[in-house]
Amino acid sequence: MAEPAPTPPPDLVSPVAITAWHWNAGRLAYPVTPAGEPVWPPRAVAPGTGAPLTWLLSGGRGTVYATTALHARDEDPRSIALIDLDEGPRMMSRVEGIPPGDVAIGLRVALRFTDPDPDGVRIPVFVPERDA
Amino acid sequence: MSLRARVAITGAAESDLGAAPAGTRPVDLMAQASLRALADCGLTPADVDGVFAATTQLPMAPLNLATELGIRSRYTDATNVGGSSFMLHVAHARAAIVAGACEVALIAYGSTQRLIGRAAASVQEVDPWEAPFRPALPVTAYALAAARHMHEFGTTREQLAQVAVSARAWATRNPLAFSREPLSVAEVLASRPVADPLTVRDCCLVTDGGGAIVVTSAERAAALPRPPVLVLGAGDAHRHRHITAMGDLTTTAAVESGARAFSEAGLTPADVDVAQLYDAFTITPILFLEDLGFCTKGEGGAFVEGGRIAPGGAFPLNTNGGGLSYTHPGMYGLHAIIEAVRQLRGECGDRQVQNAQIALAHGNGGVLSSQATLILGTEQTA
Numbered sequence: 407m408a409e410p411a412p413t414p415p416p417d418l419v420s421p422v423a424i425t426a427w428h429w430n431a432g433r434l435a436y437p438v439t440p441a442g443e444p445v446w447p448p449r450a451v452a453p454g455t456g457a458p459l460t461w462l463l464s465g466g467r468g469t470v471y472a473t474t475a476l477h478a479r480d481e482d483p484r485s486i487a488l489i490d491l492d493e494g495p496r497m498m499s500r501v502e503g504i505p506p507g508d509v510a511i512g513l514r515v516a517l518r519f520t521d522p523d524p525d526g527v528r529i530p531v532f533v534p535e536r537d538a
Numbered sequence: 539m540s541l542r543a544r545v546a547i548t549g550a551a552e553s554d555l556g557a558a559p560a561g562t563r564p565v566d567l568m569a570q571a572s573l574r575a576l577a578d579c580g581l582t583p584a585d586v587d588g589v590f591a592a593t594t595q596l597p598m599a600p601l602n603l604a605t606e607l608g609i610r611s612r613y614t615d616a617t618n619v620g621g622s623s624f625m626l627h628v629a630h631a632r633a634a635i636v637a638g639a640c641e642v643a644l645i646a647y648g649s650t651q652r653l654i655g656r657a658a659a660s661v662q663e664v665d666p667w668e669a670p671f672r673p674a675l676p677v678t679a680y681a682l683a684a685a686r687h688m689h690e691f692g693t694t695r696e697q698l699a700q701v702a703v704s705a706r707a708w709a710t711r712n713p714l715a716f717s718r719e720p721l722s723v724a725e726v727l728a729s730r731p732v733a734d735p736l737t738v739r740d741c742c743l744v745t746d747g748g749g750a751i752v753v754t755s756a757e758r759a760a761a762l763p764r765p766p767v768l769v770l771g772a773g774d775a776h777r778h779r780h781i782t783a784m785g786d787l788t789t790t791a792a793v794e795s796g797a798r799a800f801s802e803a804g805l806t807p808a809d810v811d812v813a814q815l816y817d818a819f820t821i822t823p824i825l826f827l828e829d830l831g832f833c834t835k836g837e838g839g840a841f842v843e844g845g846r847i848a849p850g851g852a853f854p855l856n857t858n859g860g861g862l863s864y865t866h867p868g869m870y871g872l873h874a875i876i877e878a879v880r881q882l883r884g885e886c887g888d889r890q891v892q893n894a895q896i897a898l899a900h901g902n903g904g905v906l907s908s909q910a911t912l913i914l915g916t917e918q919t920a
Contacts, residue, residue: 422666447667447782472689472787474681475734478674486673486733488682488782498668498782507734511689529670 408462411435421448432519434464436495446495466517467492475506503533543920545632546759546766549579549752550879555865558653558746564595565602567648567748575750580763588613588640590627594660613640620903624872625910629772631753648748649867665780679781679905681733684821686787693839699726701820704848709859711889717863740820742861749872767879773798774910781905792829792909799911807831811894812881814874816902817860854891871901
């Protein structure tokens with residue numbers, strides 16, 4: 407059972423701001439409906455009903471649902487993946503620590519946050535679970 | 539009240555395609571195509587009372603077009619859901635015409651994305667939960683769907699390539715096609731990787747261009763010079779905007795849009811003589827063949843093998859060469875409709891499908907987001 411996420415400051419009301427507040431503190435949080443259904447991407451209210459959402463903390467384990475190695479011009483190939491968290495949300499991220507072409511659908515992965523950038527921004531990325 | 543065969547596409551034309559001269563505006567191409575489509579059916583801008591247009595470069599596109607051509611429309615529609623917008627325009631024009639809100643609807647598109655650069659022409663909206671990972675869009679989304687389809691159903695790299703090879707074979711028969719040199723499966727696989735498993739030959743062209751069609755009541759169309767192409771069925775559906783919210787990446791909302799269109803037309807996939815399925819990337823026609831009911835889910839890869847969708851094959855698909863080889867000025871849906879119209883009129887020369895009576899044109903918008911299906915027929919099918 408996932409733990410409730412810490413309550414953000416009262417001026418943080420948008421799902422974007424709440425997400426970033428958790429990320430920058432090294433937490434991956436996701437909203438759930440009153441029935442416990444996870445909602446991702448985060449929204450202001452539950453889709454379909456408009457019910458209020460509450461936020462839970464992910465344990466940070468998941469499985470690669472879909473993957474690509476992106477060959478952008480003037481860059482080394484890099485990973486883009488959709489990750490199914492064990493709690494249910496499916497989020498976009500990347501898998502680090504192995505060549506992007508070796509990221510396979512079904513790979514078990516573990517959460518790792520990037521180091522803060524000069525603005526304190528951190529984002530959730532993943533590494534193979536076996537290396538976590 | 540049935541909407542089947544109440545309206546007809548009576549005029550259709552492209553603008554100049556390919557690489558536009560310096561200084562060309564998107565509305566120039568819209569207007570050029572519009573005048574050609576109106577001339578095609580013996581009308582002028584003065585006859586138009588409904589204006590429908592969309593392009594990424596002009597958020598108020600119908601106003602630009604009406605200004606350019608001096609049209610004072612009483613019905614205006616700027617619906618923009620990406621490359622499928624024009625299928626929605628046809629459905630909206632039909633509703634407006636049947637309701638008496640307009641009589642002659644002009645639907646137009648124009649883009650100068652090759653001239654000014656794709657990044658400038660199609661500014662991608664920022665999704666805060668995807669942008670941090672810098673997905674190149676839209677190709678990343680389609681690559682993820684292709685990877686998932688290969689994983690779930692055993693679809694092969696070679697089967698994806700068959701879509702591009704077949705499109706090129708059709709393009710060699712279309713004098714207006716942008717890419718007409720022969721293409722092999724091996725060449726598709728060996729070309730520059732873009733987003734695995736897709737190479738640059740799995741991706742649609744980047745061209746300039748525009749198009750236009752004229753829609754009016756079936757009664758009025760019967761009195762105009764061109765053979766009317768009747769709108770037998772239309773359906774649209776959508777489930778998401780960004781790929782993260784799609785859910786199952788191997789099944790699109792075309793399941794719903796196609797079912798609605800076929801139900802309205804009173805037809806089944808077996809009745810379709812020629813299909814134009816938006817080929818933004820080689821995975822997309824495979825998904826739509828499955829979702830529209832031409833084969834079962836997971837069989838799309840096998841379906842496109844053995845020349846079935848190429849000239850001379852049993853299932854003529856994207857007979858103009860498609861977005862992969864004919865033209866892809868950013869939003870391709872209108873060009874799929876134009877080719878369907880020409881096939882039903884029997885105007886396609888070397889690429890004509892013999893005795894084509896029923897055509898399907900399917901549009902895709904966003905990242906497999908907006909799906910819209912039109913089923914068109916000759917007068918004999920009314």
